[in-house]
Amino acid sequence: MYQPVRPQGGDEAGEQRCGTAIDTRPGTTASQAWLRRVAQDAGHGAGGVPAELLGDFLIVLVDAATSGRLPDRSELDAVGHNGRRAAELGVSAGNAVQLYLSAGWRLWRELPDTVGFPDTVATARAAEAVLRTVDLAVAALADGYTAARRDMVRNEETLRREVIEDLLRGDGDAAGLVQRAEPFGLDLGRPHQVALAAPHGAARTDTVPAALERSVVDGVGDRDVLVATKDGRIVVVAPATSVHDPDLGVLLHRDLNRSSSATPWRVAVGRPHPGSYGIARSYEEARDALGTAARLRLRTSLLRAEDMLVYRVLLRDQPAITDLVQTVVAPLAQARGGAQPLLNTAETYFATGCVTAETARRLNLSVRAVSYRLERIAELTGHDPTDPSHRFTLHAAVLGARLLDWPEHDLRTGDAD
Structure with a gap:
């Protein structure tokens, strides 16, 4: 191995040979000043990155150039630690790398004159050692x-997940929740609404939130958005939209079904409410809408809490709705095939706007068969589905039967839902 050539004739001779008299031996005042200057210049050249992130890298480079020794594991671990510090300080990866590259070429630019390699072979070996280091x-x-x-x-x-969980649950520490939500850009002083998206089938929801969040931000025009998954559903917390903004439910439904055409999605949107407790309230509305739609076997793929209020009214007085079902549609159980076929017919008939031909098409029956079933419903219940004066009572009873899961489950007045 070669050794660095020290300036001869004292400081004055060294200044005449390389511009400054520098002793490269580690720990000397001259070497420390030189390496400190190179480090500072590299930091400025990398966009103002702190030169301290170089650590002892320049000393390792000088050692590699003068002795040919490559860095050992502990020295590389120290560089890795500086990489972690750079990330924690918010330095970009490009600037962090630029700091080390800039330090390398700046040091090499001065090193041959400073060290004084004996010949071109020694210079080439030093250059290789520096580049490999x-x-x-x-x-x-x-x-x-x-x-x-x-x-x-x-x-x-x-x-983020903890904040969302507490928001949806309505955590009791409102002040603490406001403080924890702030780093995520969530201003709880504004009204927010919650949307839930549930796939029809076994679609994965964990791969959706990132892309969906960008789409919601682009559509709503505000970064005050959180997207996560919970209980196999996608949860979106967004500021309340104005009449001029894209509808949150329409936006989610469109993007989800466009990105996953093989798996249809159902989206439920709660009403906007102010404050941290408003988010929990909107979430409960959206969740209830999904659950109610599933129990009623609704075909609608975009649900709004305000449109589902009538079903909440039906369930609010369960003894009354149970009594209505028992009185109006329970007699359908006397039919030869049981209540279910006639109940399905009545439900579909009301869902089609009381159009017999469309009801027949959806049930894959003839129009004559549907007409017979409607007549049979009128005979057993005393309420004619084709008569507008009977229609409301019968429709409410049919909805109540679905909400109470009758006839699959027995009717018990006063049971909890």
């Missing part, structure tokens, strides 16, 4: 940076 250091830096970013994202996602 820079290569190893940048790889270690990138590994540390990536690991830190991964940990930060994981930690942020955990905090």
Whole structure:
């Protein structure tokens, strides 16, 4: 191995040979000043990155150039640690790498004159050692940076999920929740609404939120949006839209079904409410809308809480709705095939706007068969579905039967839902 050539003739001779008299031996005042200047210049050249993130990298480079020794594991680990620090300080990955590359070429630009390599072969070997050291250091830096970013994202996602869980649950510590939601851009002083999206089938929901959040932000025009998954559903918390903004439910339904055409989605949107408790209230409305639609076997794929209020009214006085079902549609159980075929016919008939031909098409029956069933319903219940004066009572009773899951389950007045 070659050794650095020290300036001869004292400081004055060194200044005449290379511009400044520098002793490159580690720990000397001259070497420290030189390396500090190179580090500061590299930091400025990398966009103002703190030069401290270089650590002892320049000393390692000088050692590689003068002795040919490549960095050991502990030295590379130190560079990796600096990569983690860069990520934690918010330095971009490109600027962090640029800091090390800039430090490498700036040091090499002055190193041959400073050290005084004896010949071109020694210079080439030193250059190779420096390049290989820079290569190893940048790889270690990138590994540390990536690991830190991964940990930060994981930690942020955990905090994000906890905030969303507490918002949807209506956490009692309102002041604390406001403070925790603020880093995610959520202004709880504004009215918010919650939308729930549930797939029809076994679609994965964990791959959707990131792209969907960008779409909602683009559509709503506000970064005050949170998207997550809960209980196999996608949850979207967004500020209340004005009459001029795109409708949140329409936006979600369109994007979800466009991105996953093989799996249709049903979207329910709660009403907007102010404050942190308003988010929990809107979430409950959206969740109730999905559950009620499933129990009623509604075909609607976009549900709004305000349109589902009538069903909540029916369920609010369960003894009354149970009595209505028992009185009006329970006699359908006397039919030869049981109550279910006639109940399905009445339900479909009302859903089609009382159009017999469309009812027949949906049930895959003839018009004559549907007409016979409607007549049979009138005979057993005393309420003619074709008579407008009877229609409301019968329709309410049919909806109540679905809400109470009758005839699959017995009617018990006063039972909890």
